[in-house]
Amino acid sequence: MRYLARRLLHSILLLFAVSIFSFAILQLAPGDFFTPIRLNPQISAHTVAALRSQYGLDEPLPIRYEHWLHSVSHGDFGISFAYGTPVGPLLAVRARNTLLLTGTSLLLAWLLAILLGIGSAAHRGKWSDRAGAMLTSSLLTVPDLVLFLALLLLAVRTGWFPTGGMMSAGSEDLGLGGKWKDLAVHLFLPCVGLVLATLPPLLRHVRSAMIEVLDAPFVRAARAHGISERRVLLRYALPVAASPLITLFGYSIAAMLSASLLVEMVLSWPGIGPLLVDAILAKDVYVVVGAVMLSAVLLVAGNLLADAMLFATDPRIRMD
Amino acid sequence: MNLGTPSTLCRDQAVLRVCGLSKQYLQRRPFSRKKIAVTAFQDVSLAIFPGKTLAVVGESGAGKSSLARSIALLERPSAGEIELGGKNSLARSRKELFAMRRQVQLIFQDPSSALNPRLTAGEVIAEPLLIQGEGTGAQRRLRVLRLMEQVGLDPAWERKRPLEFSGGQRQRLAIARALALGPRLLILDEALSNLDAANQALILKLLAQLQAAHALSFLHISHDLRLVSEFADDVAVMYQGRIVECQTAGKLFASPEHFYTKELLASVRSVESILLERSA
Numbered sequence: 001m002r003y004l005a006r007r008l009l010h011s012i013l014l015l016f017a018v019s020i021f022s023f024a025i026l027q028l029a030p031g032d033f034f035t036p037i038r039l040n041p042q043i044s045a046h047t048v049a050a051l052r053s054q055y056g057l058d059e060p061l062p063i064r065y066e067h068w069l070h071s072v073s074h075g076d077f078g079i080s081f082a083y084g085t086p087v088g089p090l091l092a093v094r095a096r097n098t099l100l101l102t103g104t105s106l107l108l109a110w111l112l113a114i115l116l117g118i119g120s121a122a123h124r125g126k127w128s129d130r131a132g133a134m135l136t137s138s139l140l141t142v143p144d145l146v147l148f149l150a151l152l153l154l155a156v157r158t159g160w161f162p163t164g165g166m167m168s169a170g171s172e173d174l175g176l177g178g179k180w181k182d183l184a185v186h187l188f189l190p191c192v193g194l195v196l197a198t199l200p201p202l203l204r205h206v207r208s209a210m211i212e213v214l215d216a217p218f219v220r221a222a223r224a225h226g227i228s229e230r231r232v233l234l235r236y237a238l239p240v241a242a243s244p245l246i247t248l249f250g251y252s253i254a255a256m257l258s259a260s261l262l263v264e265m266v267l268s269w270p271g272i273g274p275l276l277v278d279a280i281l282a283k284d285v286y287v288v289v290g291a292v293m294l295s296a297v298l299l300v301a302g303n304l305l306a307d308a309m310l311f312a313t314d315p316r317i318r319m320d
Numbered sequence: 321m322n323l324g325t326p327s328t329l330c331r332d333q334a335v336l337r338v339c340g341l342s343k344q345y346l347q348r349r350p351f352s353r354k355k356i357a358v359t360a361f362q363d364v365s366l367a368i369f370p371g372k373t374l375a376v377v378g379e380s381g382a383g384k385s386s387l388a389r390s391i392a393l394l395e396r397p398s399a400g401e402i403e404l405g406g407k408n409s410l411a412r413s414r415k416e417l418f419a420m421r422r423q424v425q426l427i428f429q430d431p432s433s434a435l436n437p438r439l440t441a442g443e444v445i446a447e448p449l450l451i452q453g454e455g456t457g458a459q460r461r462l463r464v465l466r467l468m469e470q471v472g473l474d475p476a477w478e479r480k481r482p483l484e485f486s487g488g489q490r491q492r493l494a495i496a497r498a499l500a501l502g503p504r505l506l507i508l509d510e511a512l513s514n515l516d517a518a519n520q521a522l523i524l525k526l527l528a529q530l531q532a533a534h535a536l537s538f539l540h541i542s543h544d545l546r547l548v549s550e551f552a553d554d555v556a557v558m559y560q561g562r563i564v565e566c567q568t569a570g571k572l573f574a575s576p577e578h579f580y581t582k583e584l585l586a587s588v589r590s591v592e593s594i595l596l597e598r599s600a
Contacts, residue, residue, distance in 0.1 A: 217434040221497070224392050225448035226421040239438050315481050316437060 007307045011300040018296040020065065022289045027061050033081040033283045055081060068286065077293070078286025082279070087290040091272070095294055097166060098271035102260045102298075104187065105194035106252065112199055114245075117206025118233055121214060132207075136200035144197045144259055148266040151189050155267075161189045164268025190260075190267045197259045198252060205248050209241035216240070239313070246310045253302030257295050334367040334403075335504050335537045336391065336424070341365070341400030343383070343390050360386035361561040364400070368505060371531060373538040375548040375569070377584065378558035384541045387558070388509045391539065392426050393417065404505075422452060425498035429510035431490035435482035441468070441493055442478035448500045467496040471526060488519035492526065499530065507539045512547055524551055545588045549573055557581045 034048050034057070052058050056067055068078050076086035083090060120129045139147075155161040162168065162185060171182045213219060214237050222236055264273030272291050279287035343360040361383030368374045376384050390397045393409060402409040409420060425448075428434040435444050445464045449455060455463065465475040471492040482490055491511065498506055508527075512520045524547070530536055542548050548555055549569060556566040557578060565578040576582045 217428040217430065218436045220389075220394055221426060221428065221434055221494075222436075222447065222451065223394055224421060224424070224426050225451040225501070226418045227451045231451075236436065240436065314438075316483055 003311055004308060007304060011304055014300060015293070015296055019068075019289065019293055022292045023061060023065050023068070026283075026285050026288060029283070031283060032057055033285070035283070055079065068289070077290040080279075080284055080287045082282050082284045082287070087286045090275070090287065091290050091294055094270065094272045094275050097269065098257075098260055098264070098273070099298075101187065101190055101194065101264070101269055101271060102253075102256045105191050105198070105260070106256050108191065109195045109198045109202055109256070110249070110252070112195065113202035113206045114238075117203050118210055118238065120203070120207040121210035121237075122229070122233055124211060129207075132203070136203055139196060139200045144193075144262055145266070147196055148193045148263050151193050152266055155189055162186050166270055186269075190263045190269045193263045193267065194256060194259055197263075198255050201255075202248070202252060206241070206245060209244050210237055213237040213241045243310060243314045243316075246306050246313065249309070250303035250306035254299050257298060334369050336366070336368045336539070337401075337403040338364055338366045338391060339401045339403065341387070341390060341402065342398050343386050343395065344398045359383075359561050361390075361558070364558075364563050366556060366563070366566070368537045368539055370504070370537055371535040372553045373531070373540055373551055374554045374556060375540040375542055375552035376556045376558055376563075377542055377545060377548055379543060379584075382558040383561040384543075384558055385509055388426065388507045388539065388541050392424050392507055393421070394426075418452075422501040423504045424507065425501065425503040425505075426507045426509060427491070427494050427498050427511040429513050431487060431494050431514065432482070434494050435490060435497075437482055440479050440481060441473070441485070444482065444493055445496045445500055448497060452501060454501070463500065464496075467499055470499070470530070471496040472522075488515055488522060491515060491519070491523055495523075495526065495530070499534075502534075503536070505537045505539060507541065509541045510543070511540075513542070513544065520547065527551075545584060557584065 032052070033055075034051055037043050037051070038045070038048050049058070056064055059067075071078050071086070075088045077088045077091065079085070080087050080090055116132060120132045123129045152163060155163045166183065166186050167179070168182050168186075171179055174182060210233075214232070219232060219236055222232060227236070260271065261273035261276065263269065264271040265277060268274070272294060276288065276291040278284070279291065341364040342362045344357045345360060346355045347358050348355050364387060366374060366376075376387065378384055386395070389395045391402060393402070397410070400410075404420060404423060409417065412420060436447070439447065442461065442464045445467055446460045449460045449463065454460070461478075464478060468475045468478065473489060473492050473496065477485075482493065485493060491514075494511075506527075512523055515523060527538065528551075531538065538551075540548065540552055552569045554566065555569050555572045556563045557572070557580060558564070559578070559580040565572065565576065565581045567577075572581065573585065576585055
């Protein structure tokens, strides 16, 4: 338990560091949300100064940080300059959408990576393994942006999939089943994009981890006892190969989150991505910090989950 | 060259008889679709008798471990026969092969990687019994505890993981696992190479006791001639994938015939003389 407590403490310290760093970086950026307003001759400098003062932008960074920490304790995460509302509820809706997309994609990508990786390792050097290697190499060479634009083109040209959003207009009138179906149709392309973007490295890691274990003497010993190939793969090799893969699971959350920002932009999924980009362009500081913190929390939570899984499944970690 | 002439070879009832065994690996050339055949060993003939130890010696890359894997049927040989219990193992059905696996067991060089790190010591030893569907859970546990005692491990350690054991203890664990199915032949693939001198002596003693108690036969794959001289009844010398000389241990060490055997023995003696000079 000391291991997990230590990891939790590290995570909390890391989140504090991320928040301070985000605040400092945003302070260094030239201008603020009210800079473009200054160019408007109809708005006086006095009004702009009053607005800056109202939102606390004239205060020094440590004071603003302190105020922000205070608002975090109330769940507000500051006030959005653009929307005029607390950032917390604003982010919550978008975070739910991003979590739905990344969670589904992460699950699917890992499921495919494990199934295909085990298959490739079991048929090492055969045509199916080589075909898989060629496919993953091809996917790795395609930039994410090109991949997502190709999916958008597919949706536009064929009309089989919606080109954006989460629900169709008028979906409120549908029954529960209809609503779920509508959501699944909207989710399909962004999900395929994220899975295709993150699957190749995951699959390669699963394959190489399995091959390493399948070559281990303890597996050879089990084969000498007459163990079936299916049991070797699932009961012997996979649990031992799982440790490095669980660690990779934590990192894959980061890869998935960063890819989701792009896919949300290109395929107009109403998640954190579009909100963050708009906020960065408008210098809506608290929304940017809130979105960065949310990503950091998801990332840290994912890594903590990976640590807990590692602790639960690998006796070598428990021995430490 | 002297092949197949140790005293034991004239006896019948061999536990294992290998005739004209060869193994080739196909290797793909880089940037080419062509494959080249790499010969691991060729035309190997051996016989191992009940309660006896046959050592196969030779330098690294001579094909010793490939031979061990082929005899244990972990790899299918390219040609030849492996006669176990009077029948060619390569011609056996899957079901027969499954049952036959009880008779031949392997012990590997590195005991750390030879034991599943996720299992406890008890589970490691029970693993072959479970795979072969032998006994109930309680019966298996009883056998595990008895085997632990037999190899000099405290049965109270049955819940410990392999990583909690020392190198010598791990090798004892591997031996207990190999003994679980009551095999007739143990293949020791450099099984003592990773141990320090004290542990080597202890494991050698244990193996000798087990051999005497169970009439076990050993195929001892090694590059360490000093160990072989203490342990083997017969010695086969492997050079470039072929058995170039096979004699009783006493005869081979006293009057080697093949130039490679002479070189091997000379190298051991020169190392010993250097050590003696240094200690003097």
